[in-house]
Amino acid sequence: MEVYEGKASFKGIAIGKIAEMKKTETVVRRVHVDNTEHEIARYHAAKEQAQAEIMELHDKALKEVGEAQAEIFEVHSMFLDDFDDSVENIINEQSVNAEYAVATTGDNTAAMLAAMDDNPYMQARQTDVKDVADRVIRDMNGGSGHGNEFTEEVLLVADDLAPSETVSLDKSKVLAFVTREGSTNSHTAILARTMNIPALCQTPVPKEADGKLGIVDGFTGKIFVDPDEDTLKKYQNLADAEAEKKRLLKELKGKDTVTRSGRKIKLYANIGGIGDLNFVLENDAAGIGLFRSEFLYLQSNDYPSEDEQFKAYRTVAEMMAGKEVVVRTLDIGADKQVDYFKLDKEDNPALGFRAIRICLTREEVFKTQLRALYRASAYGKIDIMFPMITSVWEVERAKQLCREVQAELTAQNIPFKQVPIGIMIETPAAVMVADDLAEQVDFFSIGTNDLTQYTLAIDRQNQHLERFFNPHHPAVLKEIQMTIEAGHRHNTWVGICGELGADPELTETFVRMGIDELSMSPSSILPVRKIIRDME
Amino acid sequence: MKQFQYKVRDPQGMHARPAGILSAEAKKFTSKLTVKAGGESADLKKILSVMGLAVKCGDTLTINVEGDDEIAAAKVMEEVFKKNF
Known part of the structure; x- marks a missing residue:
């Protein structure tokens, strides 16, 4: 197995036979001619034919990949019109053949574009100019024909691909583009995006790879040639998951998460930072x-x-543009340690100084976060959620701090909105007093990871306990049921944001229990949406 | 001779598409149209020569129009610049 690394210009996974792009080499010789008029006439005849071909490509591109892709051929046509002066000059002044004059014109123009160091867009247009020049030269010598017809699906490898080459390809047979040159600005990259197939550029894969089995990883920018069994297996799984995701995306994007009998479920995403937002939008979450x-x-x-x-x-x-965003306030301690908080070492951190307990002890730290949240509330739909609640007084105190922050902001004339307040239900104590807690808040979100750990008294990091650990334990499911019922008695909506929320085996159970919201990692959203849409 | 100036607003600067539109429109006139940016000038009717100026957003261009239909050409081209570039 060999691995070659380049730049990924579009993500995705493709597995297939590597096919080297066959190019009709245009070797141009400088030949002295006496009849320059004849050469100029030859040029014009070839140019006319080339223009007709370019228009054909334009129409084909328009049909297959849309107007944005087709436009480049209008530009090609204009490039070619500009060749006239230079080509005629070279033929007349140097008494040379038309091929040489066209090739020189193409090279000079490409060199001018290449010199634009600070403009990668213009540099990428070199390929276009050369493409036009090559076409005219070919037409002077009996026309074109690449011989790139594939009988199976391939990973197409080339030095670089001209737009006319990519358009004339049978795209149903191309699984990925890999070029040794080119840039993320090239037409190949743009075309790959339109076709939604992976593409790499600046990848030094040798010509000998032609015909071998390969894997293109458009996430890391790698191509594997002759992959070993483990690698192949790993990528086959990835490719299957990708294909399934694409299919689901197409089918389920933009659709409601609603059962056949019309019950709507809010399907939200869990995120750990701003970088995750793209996945949230890509997977069509209704909120965070x-x-x-x-x-x-x-x-x-x-x-x-x-x-x-x-x-x-x-x-x-x-x-998130007006969609609900539930922000959980600071949840550190236990397994999440931050040096500058200078927390004491504890014998039993899971039962120790963490989350809301820190916040209600160091209220100045907590208030800084609350102020930031209230200020941000003016720009969208923010909810605040407190973690690790066991008692009603904790919620009362946290809400009191919220009121203080609101009063400060009002006094300072800083805008904010009314923010819904919720709590995490992740301790058995909170489940037992859920009715009292529900009176205090607008929503509950069940944190099943901690709730399971505290209910079963099992540390999930301890591998000796694996056989005792049952994530579907009836005790936990019963707690979820109790929480939902308590919430609904007080008009408090109830969601699940722990790992169980994305467990496809339990989706139906939760919906039947009356869950209002399920929040999960973005990649689980569409599969769960499918389950819910298939339910009665 | 007619002359007008134009400050480029397109954030990408001069790329193939507006250059193409500009030269296509310029070719409709018999007048000679020259565009100057920095110290260099280019024939507005030639897309490659216009692209060669490597115009960036914020650059000021000076366009000279000379010929029989220069009044109409200057007027129309000024609109074309404003609309596409």
């Missing part, structure tokens, strides 16, 4: 059900300032 605010603290060497936090929350609120 768990925005873990810890990342702001974990990636920093000191307490993040109010402004820093405000900017992050605001960005998320704005990017």
Whole structure:
């Protein structure tokens, strides 16, 4: 197995036979001619034919890949019109053949574009100019024909691909593009995006790879030649998952998450930072059900300032454009340690100083976060959620701090909105007093990871306990049921944001229990949407 | 001779598409149209020569029009610049 690395210009996985693009080499010789008029006439005849071909390509591109892709051929046509002066000059002044004059004109123009160091777009147009020149030269010598017809699906490898080459290809047979040159600005890259297939450029794969089995990884920019069994298996699984995702996306994007009998479920995404937002939008989440605010603290060497936090929350609120964003306030301690908090070492951190317990002890730290959240609320639809609640007084105190922050902002004339308040249900205590808690808040979100650990008294990191650990334990399911019922008695909506929320075996159970919202990693959203849409 | 100036607003600067539109429109006139950017000038009727100016967003271009239909050409081309570039 050999691996070659280049630049990924479009992501995706493709497995297939590697096929080297066959090019009709245009070797141009400089020949002295006496009858320059005849050469000029030859040029014009070939040019006319070339223009007709370019228009044909334009129409083909228009049909297959759309107007944006077709436009480049209009530009080609204009490039060719501009060749006249230079070609005629060279023929007349140097008494040379038309082929040489066209090739020289193409080279000179390409060199001019190549010299634009600070403009990668213009540099990428070299390929277009050379493409036009080659076409005219071919037409002077009896026309074209690449011989690139494939009987099976291939990973197409080439030095570089001209737009006319990509358009004239039978695209139903191409699984991926790999070029040794080219850039992420090239037409091949743009075409790959339109076709939704992986593409690599600047990848030094040798010509000898032609005909061998290959894997293109458009996520990491690699091509594997003659992959070993393990690699092949791994990528086959990845490719299957990708294909399934694409199919689901196409089918389910933009559709409601609703059962056949008409019950709507809010399908939200869990995110751990702003970088995840693209996946959220790509997978069509209806909102964010768990925005873990810890990342702001974990990636920093000191307490993040109010402004820093405000900017992050605001960005998320704005990017979600009016969709609900549930931000969980600081949840550190236990397995998530931050040096500058200077927390004591504990014998039993899971039962120790963490989450809301830290926040209600160091209220100034907590209030900084609350202020940032309220300020960001003016820019979208933000909800605030408190973690690790066991008692009603904790919620009352946290809400009191929210009121203080609101009063401060009002006094300072800083805009904010009314923010729904919710809590995590992740301790058995919270389940038992869920009725009292529900009176205090607008929503519950069940954190099944901690709830399972605290209910079963099992540390999930301890591998000796695996056989005792049952994520579908009836005790946990019963707690979920109790929480939903308590919430609904008080008009409090109830969701699940732990791993169980994305467990396809339990989706139906939760919907029947009356769950209002399920929040999960973005990649699980569409598969779960499918299950719900198939339910009665 | 007619002359007008234009400040480029297209964030990408001069790329193939507007250059193509400009030269296509310029070819409809018999007048000679020259575009100047920095110290260099180009024939507006030739897309490759216009692209060669490597015009960037914020650059100021000076366009000279000379010929029989220069009044109409200057007027129309100024609109074309505003609309596409």
